[in-house]
Amino acid sequence: MHQNKTIKLAKGREQSVLRFHPWIFSGAIKQMDKDIADGEIITVLDYQNNILAKGHYQSGTSIAVRILTTEEEEINASFWHKRIKNAFEYRKNILHLPNNTTSAFRLIHGEGDRLPGLIIDVYHHTAVIQCHSLGMVKVQNLIKDAVIEQSAGMIQYVFTKNKESLPNAQNEDQWLTEEGPTPIKVYENGHTFLVDVVKGQKTGFFLDQRDNRQMVGEYSKGKSVLNLFSYTGGFSIYALKEGATKVTSIDVSKTAMSACDLNVAETDFANDHESITANVMEYLKSDEIPPYDIVIVDPPAFAKSVAKRHNAVQAYKRLNMLALDKVKKGGLLFTFSCSQVVGTQLFYDTIVAAAIESGRNIRVMHHLSQGADHPVNLFHPEGHYLKGLLLAVE
Ligand code: SAH
Numbered sequence: 001m002h003q004n005k006t007i008k009l010a011k012g013r014e015q016s017v018l019r020f021h022p023w024i025f026s027g028a029i030k031q032m033d034k035d036i037a038d039g040e041i042i043t044v045l046d047y048q049n050n051i052l053a054k055g056h057y058q059s060g061t062s063i064a065v066r067i068l069t070t071e072e073e074e075i076n077a078s079f080w081h082k083r084i085k086n087a088f089e090y091r092k093n094i095l096h097l098p099n100n101t102t103s104a105f106r107l108i109h110g111e112g113d114r115l116p117g118l119i120i121d122v123y124h125h126t127a128v129i130q131c132h133s134l135g136m137v138k139v140q141n142l143i144k145d146a147v148i149e150q151s152a153g154m155i156q157y158v159f160t161k162n163k164e165s166l167p168n169a170q171n172e173d174q175w176l177t178e179e180g181p182t183p184i185k186v187y188e189n190g191h192t193f194l195v196d197v198v199k200g201q202k203t204g205f206f207l208d209q210r211d212n213r214q215m216v217g218e219y220s221k222g223k224s225v226l227n228l229f230s231y232t233g234g235f236s237i238y239a240l241k242e243g244a245t246k247v248t249s250i251d252v253s254k255t256a257m258s259a260c261d262l263n264v265a266e267t268d269f270a271n272d273h274e275s276i277t278a279n280v281m282e283y284l285k286s287d288e289i290p291p292y293d294i295v296i297v298d299p300p301a302f303a304k305s306v307a308k309r310h311n312a313v314q315a316y317k318r319l320n321m322l323a324l325d326k327v328k329k330g331g332l333l334f335t336f337s338c339s340q341v342v343g344t345q346l347f348y349d350t351i352v353a354a355a356i357e358s359g360r361n362i363r364v365m366h367h368l369s370q371g372a373d374h375p376v377n378l379f380h381p382e383g384h385y386l387k388g389l390l391l392a393v394e
Contacts, residue, residue, distance in 0.1 A: 004043040004054065005033035007065065014046040017053055017070065020379035022116045024055070024065035039134030041068070041075045056117060056135025066116035066133055080139065080146040087113045088150050095372055098122070098154070104186040104195065105373045106207050107147070111383050112375035119165075120147065121203040123195050126157040126180045128203040132165050144176045156180070159197050173198070183259075189214050191237050192266045194259065201231065201256070208370040208386050209234055209298065212334065215366070215390065216296060217242035219332060223293035226250075226326060228280045233260035235296050235334075240269040248292070250276045250283060284322035291328040296335075301385075303339040312339055313350050320354035327393045336368070336388040347387045361394040 009017075013028035024044060036042060036057050044053040044065060054075055055067040068075055087108050091097040097105040107127065108120040117133030120143075127147050131137045137160075144158045157180025161173045183194040188210055197204040216225070217238035225239040230249035239247050247269075249260050257277045264273045276283065280299070283289070297319060303312030320335055327333050337347045344367075355362050368388030376383040 004041055005036050006043045006045050007032040007036070007057065008045045008049070009047060009052070011047040014050075014052055017044065017046075017067065020070065020377075022055075022067045022111045022114070022377065022380055023063045024053075024067065025062055026059075026064040029064055039136075039138045041135065056133050058133055058135065066135065068115070077142050077146070080142050081150060083113065083115055084108070084143070084146040085150045087115075090375075091373055097373055101190040102188050102210070104188055104193075104205060104207055105210075106371075107373075109374045109383070111377045111380045114377065118143070119203065121205070121207055122155065123184045123186050123197060123204060125155060126159065126184055126197060127151075127155045128197045129158060129160045129162075129176075130165050130203055131160070131162045131169075134166065134169055137162055137166065137169050137171050141176060148177070161197070161203060164202070188234075189217075189238070191241060192263070193232065193234070193237065194262050194266075195232075196259065199255065200259070201253075206231060206234060206298075208338070208374050209336075210373075211371045212336075212368050212388060213238045215368070216294070216334060219294060220244040223331075224328075225294045225296070226289075226292040227296045228284075228323065229298045229300070230260055230275075230296075231256045231298075233263045233275075235298070236260065236273065237263055237267060239294070240264065240267050240272060244272065244294075246272050246274075248274045248276065250278055250280055252277065252279050281319065281322070284319075284326065289326055291326050291331070293328050293331045295323050295327050295331070295333050297323045297333070298336045298338075301339040302337070303341050306341050309339075309341050309346075312342060313346065316342070316347070316350045317354045317357075320351055321357050324354060324358040324360065324393065329394060331393050332365075333391045333393055334368070334388065335391070336386065338386045340382055340385040342387070344384070344387050348389070351389055351391075355391075363392040363394075364389060365392050366390040 008031040010030040042057045053067045053070045055065040103124045117136045119130040121128045158176045183196040195204040216235045220239040221243035224246045225244045227236045227249045230251045236247045236249045257275045302315045303309045370386035
């Protein structure tokens with residue numbers, strides 16, 4: 001049987017593993033076998049040589065090991081089948097995904113599906129793999145096979161897209177099967193979207209906002225809506241189809257705005273929609289923008305690391321001050337942060353700081369989060385990356 005190389009932890013550093021946290025930081029390592037390659041599957045030992053876990057090793061980053069299992073099992077083809085089967089079952093039996101109205105969902109959400117370093121999004125018959133560790137890149141063909149087989153005929157095409165998430169992996173974005181169709185027409189809560197998995201951002205669409213888009217739709221009837229950082233118009237389409245009188249979508253990316261126009265064209269409400277290609281921060285400084293009934297603020301992650309957290313918080317504050325200024329009296333603000341390192345309380349406090357500056361009376365209507373197809377491993381609270389608030393602004 002194949003014997004993995006081993007990594008031994010310093011005394012006391014086994015505690016986080018025993019509490020099922022899926023990461024081992026490089027500082028916890030006391031000793032390791034020679035010549036462990038990046039992406040290799042290794043066995044983790046405590047200071048007394050007891051086996052704690054198996055995982056993917058990576059040098060040069062603070063997370064040295066991403067744990068795949070704490071049980072006695074081999075990490076082989078049948079392991080990938082088992083985990084992917086489990087992920088499909090959770091989506092199918094509990095979330096009822098896919099279904100007649102929703103054909104796009106997240107199949108694997110890293111730590112939330114006990115597969116740290118791996119993201120898989122499904123768009124109808126296509127799965128898109130995004131690896132955040134070299135270990136996952138190395139086994140992506142095994143993963144592809146497991147996804148196709150466990151999908152029971154649903155998945156025919158698999159695209160792997162790691163350039164953005166792992167710029168140094170020297171790995172091309174490519175089809176692992178025959179080439180699939182692009183763009184792909186998907187349904188989300190009965191709304192139609194065209195998703196370009198090859199040229200689009202991330203895996204092609206921001207599936208984590210599905211439930212929040214539904215909520216925007218519910219409040220949109222008879223309202224004017226300003227969708228900031230709109231990407232391909234996710235929130236805009238729901239608002240238009242649920243009876244908004246006017247929707248403005250703004251994004252800095254021209255490609256995103258063209259895709260947004262195509263999505264709007266699929267509805268009967270193109271006349272009620274305006275797309276603007278602009279930098280939101282610049283745009284909001286203009287005095288000529290009328291106030292809207294509903295304003296949505298869904299920026300990209302401002303902080304990708306703890307070191308960037310302070311600046312990110314300042315940016316969220318400035319942005320939300322400007323956005324609050326554009327909310328009509330009695331209107332709503334949907335505001336989000338998808339920075340993992342900006343926690344729920346910090347995000348809340350930042351919005352409070354912005355609101356104080358606005359001098360307006362504000363109520364919290366809902367605390368918002370990512371959808372349940374982006375589950376959070378209970379032992380890894382960092383997995384709760386998308387935070388949002390729905391505020392009623394007087
Ligand atoms: N709300 C979207 C997802 C937003 S992702 C949805 O539901 O699909 C963040 C978006 O912000 C990306 O489309 C990116 O192009 C855009 N963006 C980044 N910086 C920007 C800026 N300064 N001004 C406007 N858009 C920006």
